Every structure is written in C-alpha cells, then in structure tokens.
Amino acid sequence: MFVEEIATHNSAESCWLIIDGKVYDLTDFLDEHPGGKKIILKHAGTDATAEFDKFHPRDTLNFLAPECCIGEVEDPENLPQTEEEEVVDDSTEEERVAEEARLDRIAHKPDLSKIINLYDFEAVARTTMDPNGFAYYSSGTEDEITLRENHNAFKRVYFNPRVLVDVTDVDQTTTMLGSPAATPLYISATAMGKIGHEDGELALARAAGTTGIIQMVPNLGLFGFDEIVDAAQPDQPLWFQLYVNRNKEIVKRIVRAAETRGVKALFVTVDAPHVGKREKDMRSKFLAGRSDSDDNGNHGDGDKKTSALIDTALTWKDVAWFRSITSMKIVLKGIQTVQDAVLAVQHHADGIVISNHGGRQLETVRAPIEVLADVNAYFKQHPEILAGKQFEMFIDGGVRRGSDVLKAICLGARGVGLGRALLYAMAGYGQEGVEKAVAILKDEIVMCMRLLGVTSLNQLDESYVDLAALKGGRGSSGGALFDNVYEPMGVVKFKARL
Amino acid sequence: MFVEEIATHNSAESCWLIIDGKVYDLTDFLDEHPGGKKIILKHAGTDATAEFDKFHPRDTLNFLAPECCIGEVEDPENLPQTEEEEVVDDSTEEERVAEEARLDRIAHKPDLSKIINLYDFEAVARTTMDPNGFAYYSSGTEDEITLRENHNAFKRVYFNPRVLVDVTDVDQTTTMLGSPAATPLYISATAMGKIGHEDGELALARAAGTTGIIQMVPNLGLFGFDEIVDAAQPDQPLWFQLYVNRNKEIVKRIVRAAETRGVKALFVTVDAPHVGKREKDMRSKFLAGRSDSDDNGNHGDGDKKTSALIDTALTWKDVAWFRSITSMKIVLKGIQTVQDAVLAVQHHADGIVISNHGGRQLETVRAPIEVLADVNAYFKQHPEILAGKQFEMFIDGGVRRGSDVLKAICLGARGVGLGRALLYAMAGYGQEGVEKAVAILKDEIVMCMRLLGVTSLNQLDESYVDLAALKGGRGSSGGALFDNVYEPMGVVKFKARL
Amino acid sequence: MFVEEIATHNSAESCWLIIDGKVYDLTDFLDEHPGGKKIILKHAGTDATAEFDKFHPRDTLNFLAPECCIGEVEDPENLPQTEEEEVVDDSTEEERVAEEARLDRIAHKPDLSKIINLYDFEAVARTTMDPNGFAYYSSGTEDEITLRENHNAFKRVYFNPRVLVDVTDVDQTTTMLGSPAATPLYISATAMGKIGHEDGELALARAAGTTGIIQMVPNLGLFGFDEIVDAAQPDQPLWFQLYVNRNKEIVKRIVRAAETRGVKALFVTVDAPHVGKREKDMRSKFLAGRSDSDDNGNHGDGDKKTSALIDTALTWKDVAWFRSITSMKIVLKGIQTVQDAVLAVQHHADGIVISNHGGRQLETVRAPIEVLADVNAYFKQHPEILAGKQFEMFIDGGVRRGSDVLKAICLGARGVGLGRALLYAMAGYGQEGVEKAVAILKDEIVMCMRLLGVTSLNQLDESYVDLAALKGGRGSSGGALFDNVYEPMGVVKFKARL
C-alpha cells in the first residue's frame, strides 16, 4: 500500500493508520478504543507510530483481531517528516506557579533513608508526580468512598495479641499457588507504570526479584509482556493478569504466550465489564487528547462504553474454557460476595482475589477485608465446601502496613496484593523505592508477629483479631496518616480569569 | 365597579384587589395567603397585576373560591399609571462585593461539557444563583439534619456485586404507573422553578420529553399548568402533584382539568398540613416583602400558620373521594412509616412516595431509603398485604447518583424522584443542563448495573445490598462531594457597620 | 456592738462582718462558703454590705444558722466611709481589644425580630455577654462531653410521623403537677440570673406569666425569693427549687415560706452533694476574687469541698421528712438511673426530674433523653410500679427545639425544663427575649405536632419515635447549629507578654 492511498482513509467511514510500517484498518475498532475514537481519528490516514508508543507497548497490537493488519507501507520514503508538533503553552498563571513549586519539591525530595512508612511514599508521589499522572494512579470511582474504606476497614480490625510465647525465631516466608515467597505479599497488576517512573513495570519486576516477592504482570503495562519477563530473574515466580478480550482467539494466544514464558498462574479479571467512573482522573488533563468526555457527548448511551478489550459476556462457564487452554493455576480476580466465592470453588478455580479493583470500579462496595471476614466465616461454617481442595484466597486494596497484611492472614487469606502503594514508591525512587517499601513491610510484619506471639504465618487465625468494630461505623474512623496523605475530592472548576 | 370605589377597600376590614381587570375581594383570604397578608394589604384597593405576576402563574387564581371574584373594573382608564417603583439600593458594602463576585462567577461559569456529576451542578448553582433564590431551593427544615441524612443514608447502603454474568446488553427502561420510562427516574414537583431559570418548569418539561423520563407537574409552579403541559411532547407521560385545598370544589376543578389534559397519575401531597421551618430561607431576603416574619409577631399562635391552600383536615377517607372524582392513578406523596404504607394499600391507593419533602418539613425524620428498607422488609414478611394488588412505591430526597437510584430499586422502589438536583442543573444551564444531568445518571446506572452483574432492573433485589451500616451512625459519614458542596447553616447576623 | 470592737475580729480565728447594720460571726462558716473563704476574710471586721449585695440577694442570710447573727452596729456613724475602691485596669492589650470588639457587637446586636431559633440567642449571648458571666452560664463539668451529649442525644432520636390525620385544631396545653401550662415547658432553676441581665429572675418570672408557662424559682438567684414571687402574676403557678441545707431548721423555714407564698411544688435537688468541676468557669476571672483556686491549695482534700448549704447526708428517708413539713408536691431533681426512678416511686415522691444538672456535675453521664427512654421502657414493662399512682416525670438539659420537647413527651415525660437556653435569651433581650424564645418553641411545637399527625400531647407515645440511633455512636453527630454556637474548650494559657 502506498502512502497516498492510505491518506484517503482518514475518517470514521474508513480509518487506516500506519504503525511501525504496517497498515491497520481500525474502522471497526474506533468505538472500542479504551482511549476514545477521537485520538485515533486525529491520526487517521497517517503514520501514528510516535503517538502510539506514548501510550502502549508494542504488543498491545496483539489485542487487535489479526485481520485488522491489512498490509505494509510500500513507500515509507513518502511519509511526511513528522514535524515536531509545536507545543503551545496554554497553561494558566496558576498552573505555571504550581508547576514551578512541583519542580522545587522534586529538587528537595527527601532521601530514601528518611522514608519510614508507605504513607511517606504517597506523600512524596502526590506532590512530585505530574498531577495528571498522580490523578490517574490515585483516583477511585465516584466519591472515593470505597477507595478510602478499603484502607480504613483495616483500622477497624483490632488485634488480640498473646504474650509469653517464645518468638525468638520468626518466619514470614510462605508459598502462594505453589511458588515460594519471602513474605505473603505480591505486586498486584497495575496499568501505566511508566507514567510514574521511566522504568515502570521493569522496576517492579526487578524489585520483586531482589526482595523475593511475586509480581503479577499487568495486561496493560506500558512495557510489553516479554520486556517485563526479561527484567525478572530466571527463576523468579511470576503471575499474569488478564483482561479477557471479546475475541477468544486473541485470548488463547496471549495466555499461551504467558505459559510459555513460565508464568505460574493466570489471574482473570472478572470485575471490569465496564470501566468505573474515576472522576479525579476525568478532571485531570492527562487524558485530554485521548478522552471523549468533552465531545458534544453521547451521554445516556452508556452501553456503548465497553470495549472489545473486555468481554462483557464472560461467565462462569468460561472458567472451564480457561482450564482447557492452559495448565497454569487459574485465579478469579475481583470476587466481592460469599456467593461468588462459593461459585469459584464449585467451578474449580484455584483461587480468588477478593478485590474491588482498588476502589476504581463500583462505588460503595465493601472493603476486601470485610468481605474476606464473611467468606472466611462461611467456609468455616461449611467445611465441606473446601474439603479436599487446594483453594487460596487473596485480597488487595488499601494495604499500607504489615499489620494490614497479617489481619488478612488471620482471616484466611494466603497473601495480599499491593498496587498503588508500590507505584508511589516506584514513582519517587524507582526500583530502590520499591525495595525499600517491601523491606519496611517485612520489618513491620516481623515486629507484628513477635508482638502477636506467633512465629509462623500458619499459627494465625480468627482468634487473633477482634471484629466488633469492623461492621458498623463505616466511613469515619481511619488511620491518621492515611487521611493525612489523601487528596480530597474536588468539584468542577470555573474558567480561568485571564 | 369603578376605580374610585375599589380604592376605598384598602384595609384588613375590606380588602379588594384588581388583577388583570378583575376585582377580587380578598378580605377572608388574608390570613390564608402563604406569602402573608402584609404584601396583599400593601396593594389593597389598587391594581396588583404586576406584583402578582412576579410570584404566581395566572391559574393560581383558580385556587380562590369563585365568589372572591366580585366583578370587573369598568373604568380601567382611571387606573393610575403604575409608577416604576424607585429602587433604592440599600445593600451594604459587603453585599455589593458579594454580588460583584457572583457576576464574575457567572461570566466564568464552566462549560456544560466539563460537568461530570450532579454535585457539579449544585456547586455552580450555589455560587451563581441569586443567594435568596438558592436559599429558597436549598433550604431544609431547622438544622437540616434530615436534609443531609437523606443523601448520606444512601452512602451507608453498600452493594454486593456479582461477577461472571453476561452484561453485554443492559436495559434500564421500565414502566411506572403504567407509563413507559427510559430510566427509573422522574422529575419531582418543585415550586418556583422560574427563580432558577427563566424557562423554569417549561425547561423541565422539555428535558423530560427529550430524555424519555416522566415529569410530575407541580401544583405551585411559576408557570401555569397548561403552559407546562403545552411544553411537553404530545405523547409525553405526565403526572400531577396536588396540594389539597380546603375547598373541595376547587380541588375537583383542578383534578379534572389535569385529567382532561391527559395526566396519568395524581400525586396527593400528604405531608404538608403545616409549612416546615426552613431557616436558611427565612434568613434570606427573598421573601422580605412577602414575609410576616418581622411583624411584631403573633408567635405562639402557630395554629394560624396554615392556609386554605392546604386542607389540614385531609384524612384517609379522602382517598376514596379522590377515586370518586378521577380515573387517574392515585399516589400518596409523603408517607414515612410502615403503618401508613400499609394503610395506603388498604385504602386502595395505587402507590406511595416515601418522602420527607426533601427534608423541608419535619426535622429529624429518617431518610426515605431507610424507611423504604423497613417497608420493603415488612411487605416481604407479610406477602398477603400486596397479594393481587398493583401497588408501586417511589422515593425522593437526596438522590445524586445512579447508584442511589439502584439502591432504591433493590429495596423495592419502582422509581425515584429528583427535585433540587435537577433544579440546580436547570438554574445553571436551562433545558440542556437538565438533559445533561439525566444523561449522567443514565450513564451511571448502566455502569452500575454492569458492575452489579444485572441486565434489567427486575433482577435487582435485597440480596444486592448490605444494610449493616444503614441504621446506626446516622449523621456523620456521607459522601465527600455532597459535604463539599453543602452550604453550612449559619446563625443570626449582627447589624452591618455603616 | 461598736465598730471599733468589730474591727478586731478580722481573721480566720474570729471573723465578723457587718451586713446591713447587723453583725455576723462567720468564723465557723468560712469553710462552707461556696465562693471560698478568701473573699470573706478580705472584708472581715468591716461593713461588707456593698460587696455582699453584688453576689447575693438579702434572703441568702436565711441560709445561715440564726446564731450567726450576733448583734447590731450601735455606732454606724463610725463606719468608715467606704472609699470607692480604686479600680486598677490590669487588663492586657489583648483583653482590651477583645472588650472593645464586644462593646461594638453590643452596639450592633441584631433586632429581636431577626431571631428565629434558640441558637441565635446563644450566639448573641456568647459574643455580647461579659466573658466571665458567659463562662459561668455556659460551662459544664470537665470536658463538657455530657453537656454536649445532652443536646446531641435529642438529634439521634428520629420521628415516625403519621399522615392523613385531621390536624386542624392542635392543642399544646397541659397540666403539670396539677397546674395548667400553655405548653409542656417550664423555666428550670438557674443561679445568678442577674449577671446576664439586670432584671434577672424577675424577667423570667414576668415572661413566664405572659406566656403561661411555669417557673421553677431558684434557691440561689441574685434576687430574693419574695422579690421573684412578687414579680409573678397573682395566679401564676410557681415551683421552688431547693438545695438542702445541713441545718434542717433552716430548710423547714425556707420550705414553709415557699408554701405560704403559694408555691405548688418543691423540687429537691439530689445531684449536688459536691460541686462539679466546671473548668471554663474556673479559668475565667469571674470568680477571681472569690475563688480559692489560686491558693497554695489544699488539693487532695477534696472532701473539704462541700458546704453547709448542701447536705451531703441527704438520703431516701428524707423524702418522708419533707412530706411531713409541707403539703406541696415533692419532686426529686437529678435522678439518673432506672433504679433511682423506681426508688422515687417507692418513697412516694410526686415526680422526678431526670437531669444531670445541665452537664455541670458528673462528667460522662448519659443524656436525660436516653435515661428517660430506659425508665419509660422499664415502667411499661412493669406496669404494677406506677399502678394507681400520680407520678410525673420531667427532664432538663440540652433542650433547644420544640421537637426536643415532643421527643421527651413521646418517651413519657410530662414536661421539659429549660435553663441556659432562656438565660441566653434573657441576657440579650430581657423579658422580651424570654417571651420570644417561648413563642418560638410554641410555634415549633405546633408545627411538629401537625407534621407528626397529632392534635394533643396525650396522643404521643413511643411509636412516634425511632430509637435505633440513640444508643451507640455517642459524641459525634449532633445538630449543626448547636456545634456552630458551642464555645470549644481551651487549655491553660501562657502568661501575657508585656
């Protein structure tokens, strides 16, 4: 295909793009693009490679139906020299002052040695990251009630510590889904690691290796899957998180690629048939060019707001299908009720993640630690359900302290995932930051085990926690420091005075 | 009658007014005027048409007993030329500065495209509306505890979302009282729409038409009933809200007029035998000229503070009487207990609105969502009560999110009314604002249904909500954004320093 | 006795004072003086009439044992001309600025017509009263947790309003202890009315007369008992509050005097065998000259801190003794448990006031409305206790709204006392202020009764209130306006910089 011809396919009726010398017909994909069709149409008929690379790793193209790739550019020499887009600084005076203050803060960033807890990382990231990037990382759905509740609920679980136990030798190692782990933590999959730090997911992979914890590789990182696996140590256990594409052939390809690279477990995301309403993010300019939010708007056609990237028709029967295409462990990520936890067992999943997607999907759902308490109690009352089964439970969301981790273990979790908390560490200090964060958590866990009077994780059970305050006063209490570093919600801004 | 004679009836002993060329004897009506007798007496014996039109649609005169109209002016040429009342600017320096700031905010009002939730509309209305108008709209009774509780209670209802359900096709349409609706929302009747926007109730009617939702036409709008009906599309379903006049002939006339214009259902207001104490409104100057609050005061004679416009003697037996005069559906608006919900069924009402009048009547009553939960549980425990009956329940008060709507549906509501929230949208952006507000809610509802794992409203029931936190800690929690845009109560102001 | 001789009795060993020409030997009384011995000793051996009159009505002298009065001054002409004590202004710059601002606020005090609720009165009093006087009125014991809880607990009682009841004619009159009352309110006894307004208790008595409510005449007013009775209308029902003196003869004299003047009921204070620790008051300078708090201090000898004025040995058997000396109704003021309520019935009291002395005595006791709910439930469960008895229950503390009053009636109270709330009204506006306050409450009560669907007080019972939130989250919620006008607690101040 020739540049001249390609250039004519520059509209919603027929929309071709050149990426890395190949030509893609994205006409049918326009409505399914998570970033909106506007940004694609802006580049229709041209070479979009540079813009594409800003927001996607190359292997994102694997998510497209194969027939989208319709050929190669035969006369690349005729491609117009991409002119440096003239950057017009349209920031207001207020924004310029804020940006200067931010750069000053970066220059005075605390030394890593001064960081003593995970809130410190958040405090640094909040004030030194690009505000749009921070909005993307930190935002939750709607009023962020669930986002805050995720953490606050941990603080309403109280410990019953035992004394006069020999706690000289404390062991926090464990295995999760058969793989060894230095501590019952894992790095949960999060998108867009690169906007916090240039090493992004690679830094996470490397820190997981040095600290002996497991990383769940994200489906939507800004590095490609293989790049991330390459960054890991040869024997480092990895998991893979999957958004299930509507096209099952694509899914099969991706899953098998992961298995081939030695991934131990497949975490199928089940809580995202629709994208949550993350208002801080919507308000930020981050997605400005990529968002349709300021279109003249097809509001009320919400049912259009899904994507081929996520199969809204995914059901329980698909668990068997996944089993048929892979021998990796299969874990369902995003369970939020006792009923679905039981169904997961009945459909032979190897485990579940009790999670509300970090408070980014449905608003006013309960904190994972609270749901876990219910599920755990139900399984204890009905031992026949799990009898003779290998079934592991995980939670994620709001974890900031070693004590949070141990509370989950007391209530039946095998391990606990951290997402944002480690992104914040990475944003400020890269791989080293993540390592320090894990080290802090390990220290807190040892201290906490000693003071609870236990020497290994399997000694922990419900008797070590008091749940009287867990249900009830939701919304108020909470940890002083968590509230301290929380960025309050805002409402719409009036126009700038010029 | 001649102008000269009319002019002599200018006192409380005999009080005549000219409106639109007709002469009314309002002597007996003085004590019943909702706006107080002072303002009527100010115009006694003269042509009050211009002043009347500021605060009433012409058809308000239908509420008067027919015998009040005692004749016509036979010599209109002798009416004194109404002199433009010389406006004395008696505002303080502080008020002038505030007004300038308000005009500046209006000039910098955010584009409608930037509005992403209903709190944004409130934030805009709060800071750009005339303060007295906003006080009228926003005020609740006494300490506004119930006003805030109405919303906050929704935030204490948590969801139990289900996963791995095919949610590709989600349908939020429904029928309410036999009429189709694009979503289980309706515009609740509110007075004085015109003070927020010149199109007032007409804008609401038009937006209801374009978005496919039902409007409950208010009894006390600043546009006349016929004007509002004319603004609706020919087949657009409408409901009618009624304050029951002490004079049953007037009621009959009004009800039959509504039925004639095709109104589908009559919502009889039952929670207003006395006007609530809305203190923000009392403090504002809005009703300055119309209020008796700075009289030397008949305080302690509270029993005088009712009006012929509202029959304090309305009782359960009147439900049958309404049935005898109309074939419209009959719904009782303002039920707040299980007992009265049961009585409504027993008296053959077609439905009820569980409502506390938006927190404007009795202080410290429970939020509608909480009362609904009780009523729903009671009906489930006593299925014989509703057996074989068509009976629909609605709630209004504090609704700001699609999730609020669905929580009500889970607990047995057929639909949910919005009042203030849409007035705020209208105040800032007219019909378009209301359309945008409805579109936002529809989007939120679709998202919320997908993330709950349902595809139609009738799949929702109590199992989708967790009520553990609903009762208990009333008063504290609440949505961040709701608190963010709430105008705190104030106390009496000291005199201005000159 | 001659001036020269008297002057020699000027020490703690022998301490005489001249008041109004009579000589008193106060040597034994020094330790029992509520205002401390220091102020007495300052005037020992001299004519203290002027100083005495500042803080006591003349009939306070009746509380002294008769033998204290040891004679008359025989040579009054030799009394030194009391020199105007030279007032040294030792106020700091900060205090002078504050005082000027206060005087400016007094000059701009809102017109009475602008006052719309009882919080307004408090807001005015708080900022215009002498700070020391306001500290005396407003202070509660220790952290003022109970003081605030008294009011906040009302706000955790929710109403269950009924509709479609004929509420045209609403009647809030009642009888209390056999006397008619225009509304179920009474003015509770409070000390030191004169420091808020020069008319003090007289203003209260007059306002009670004009508004038809009952006044409980205080034992420690700054006007004498007879003066107050004289200010009342001839047929105006009065009650009398009594601190029980250790000397029973004095008690008998006082009680019989009250009965002679037609007082209907005697309220025996039972919750004050020790004075509460009112820290705002302690910090204020009000008692500066009268307080021993900056003595070198007998701290730890707390058992000395009682007074002949209050008999610490008062017990249940004394109820029969009171019955033996008077035919007035006998009510025990300050009951705080179910057990003591039952004992009161068993000891044939005519009634009780469930009260914690306005939060001025023991800290962290429960609000009267909560204790009332318990007592009422207990009596309902054990109907035999009250069978065939006339027994009336009252509560006081934290009442600010008509709805507060009705909640108490729902829970079995016959009437409700107001103390501080009316003092604040009086402080700002004298008798008229009190009348306005009562009028506001009456208006609120009528509104509230109509909106509850009742027409007389005896229709109210427990079914009209929801108590689910009453117990539990104590301390947080509360009325917006109450918090708005609350003066927060402070800690010790550092010395002024000169």
Next chain:
Amino acid sequence: MFVEEIATHNSAESCWLIIDGKVYDLTDFLDEHPGGKKIILKHAGTDATAEFDKFHPRDTLNFLAPECCIGEVEDPENLPQTEEEEVVDDSTEEERVAEEARLDRIAHKPDLSKIINLYDFEAVARTTMDPNGFAYYSSGTEDEITLRENHNAFKRVYFNPRVLVDVTDVDQTTTMLGSPAATPLYISATAMGKIGHEDGELALARAAGTTGIIQMVPNLGLFGFDEIVDAAQPDQPLWFQLYVNRNKEIVKRIVRAAETRGVKALFVTVDAPHVGKREKDMRSKFLAGRSDSDDNGNHGDGDKKTSALIDTALTWKDVAWFRSITSMKIVLKGIQTVQDAVLAVQHHADGIVISNHGGRQLETVRAPIEVLADVNAYFKQHPEILAGKQFEMFIDGGVRRGSDVLKAICLGARGVGLGRALLYAMAGYGQEGVEKAVAILKDEIVMCMRLLGVTSLNQLDESYVDLAALKGGRGSSGGALFDNVYEPMGVVKFKARL
C-alpha cells in the same frame, strides 16, 4: 590494660570501650545495643564515660554479661584529654525560629497554680520540652490509633450515678498488692525521665512519697535503681518493673537487689519481645547519633531487631522460675486478652497489668479499659477461676481524669497506673508538678465518688457504668481536651531550602 592497646580495638571485629576506668569488650553486644551499634563504634577504643552517662545510669552495666568487663585501665594518665566536641550549629533557619519561640514559651510558662487538669500539663510540656524529648515521651506505635484509643475508650464508658446516699465521708484509700495507697493510682515505670526534668525518676519517687501513692521503679531510668530507692521515704512502698534479660543470671542479680532494698512487687514486662515502631520518635533527631535508621539499612532483617536486654524466649513456664528466685509479689505487665489473663491465674501470678505499653508496641490493639471489661465479665461468669485466690488486676494507658480511674475500679481493677501524664507534669514543674497532678486526680476522685453515690472504692461495680457505647464506634469520639493537646502525626519532610 594500657590505653595504647585498647585503642586498637576500635572496630566491629573487636570493640573495646573504657567506662569509668574499666575496660569492656562489647564486640558481641554491638547488635544488641538498643541504641544501635553505630554510636558504640564511634567511641570504640576510647574512653566513652561522658557519652555513656548522658543516656544511662551507671547500673545499666549490670545488664551486661559479667565477662564483658575484661579489665581496668592501668595508665589512665595516658587517656587523651577529652576535647570539648566543637558543637556545629547545623540547625536550619526554621529550627532556630522554633527554638527561640520555645524559649520564649518557657519564660512565660503558666504558674503551677493555674493548672487545673492533667491536659494542661501536657499542653505545657508539648510546647516547652525539647521537641526530641517530647517526641520520645509522646510517641506511640505506627499511626497512634491505639495510643489515642486508650484514652478515648474511657470517654465511651458512661456512668450510672446513684443519688440520696450519705456521702459525707468519702474514703479513696486502698491497698494494692498488700501495700497501703492514698488513692488507687500508681506511677507506672517509664524510661528516660531525665530528659523531661533533671530530677527525673527522683522527682517521681519523692512525689510518690509526699502524696502517698506507689511508684513502680523503671528498669531503664536515667537514674540508677539505688538512687531512686534512696530518694524514697524509708517506709514508702515501691514496685519494680523488669525487662527480662536473655541472661538469667543477670536477671537473678537484679531481682534480688530489688528484693533486698524492700521492693514489694516485681512487674515482669511481657509485651516487649520486639520494640514498637514509634514514628514520631524515629522522625525526631533525639536518637540521631544513636540510631541506625539512616544506615544504608538492613531492612527486612527485622528479626535482628531484638536485644539481649529483652528475652524473646520468655514463656509461661518462667513465671514459676521467678517465683523460685524471689518472695516479692509477681505481676505480669502487658496482658491483652482474656485467655492470657486466665493463664496468668493458672500460673499463679499475683496479678496482671492489662496494658498495651501506652500504645507504644503493637498498633490497633484494644484499649485496656475495653479488655478489662471483657476479662472482668469472664471472671464473673466463671467464678471458679479466681475462687480462693489473691489476684489483682491493674490497667495503664490513657488515664487523665479521676473518672477514668473509677471506671477501671468499677470494672474490677485494683488500681490504675499513670505514665506519660505524670512525666508531663514533671517535665514542666518537677516534683511539685507531680504532686499537683496527683492532688488534682484525688480531688476529681472524691468529687466523682460523691456524685456516684459511693463512699468507698469497694462499693463500685459494673452497675455503676454503662458500656453500650464502649464497643462500636472506636476511633472517633474522644474527649475534647485530649484531642486539643494531641500532636498530630506528620509525614516525611522535604529537604530544607538553604
């Protein structure tokens, strides 16, 4: 040994120090030093006497294994004259301003006579103490949730006061573990008293003597054990708190020394096998020179963070061992569950202290008053456990009011310990401050007993308290003044701008 030789042992491989003329080989002790090895290595090979004395009493050396002392300096004349270390003022401008303000506050410190409650002492200490010292005293573990909860829980216990009881003579004396006490308070053991006031633990001992209360002598004071005992009056009852050294011979020596000096009871600390994470303290510079926190860090090796000073292998069987070496009463300090309270009885302890170490050890454990309520209820339900036993329960943590003390007595405590509260009194005003604090508490206790209607402590039981609000809303409520003087948590600081 000669100075020249000693000087060569100046590394982690071989580390000798001279203290008071003796030579110690601390090579094996380096990792066990609570203050970190860095500070020891800094002085390795030299005379560290001056530095040692800043942070330890001389008898700290008793905690070392005897074989550490390897000889004496034979040529002290060759010791280099310790040059005054040149103090480099490296404080920032911000710090200098803060320090000047602090010195100004010290100059204007309130007179002791103005102090009316224990919060006042905290307010003074907080703003006049060296910030690092205050951080050491005031800090709790992690988010300080438990630290605050300790106090706040008291405020959720409400009283049920009884009336008409003869309370003329009130007696607050008691015995604790057989020793008489003027009031049911004791001074709990706290470390580092000298950093608040130069008299440190001696001031506490003297004030205990004058006020008739018992002092628990700390194991880690900055004065030596004998010095403290010498400061006490001859017959003054003393207790001794013990951190159990890994070397049982050392323990035996210390315990017997205490018994020899007449100590009545041994309080064995059981809640400190690992040091809590006190973040305010970590952030302060107090331990700057002594802390390893800014090392390049062996984080994740938390199991190294214990010390020979505290035996992590201490178990229940050791209770019998203590019994075998001493005839003092044996009390276990730091019990936090019903189970361990029962075990304590079964292992024949004479008592327990229900304590969470003032919120300094494990975060999110319950307040002692709440645990006490559970233990007390359990013992009441199982009377056989304590039948025929002498077993006394104590609590400490968060006590600030006489009412707090009495609430504990109601729930079965024999006495109540105060730690920080008295340190704050001492920091501002030395021995006199402590005496005043005790006097205030005694006054509050007398008042509170009178107003509860009791005359001796043994009349108090569960019927005097209402626990409905104790469990539940943890975290929010709390005393106004406690929150008022609380120093909020901070996060990491950015670098200073030069």
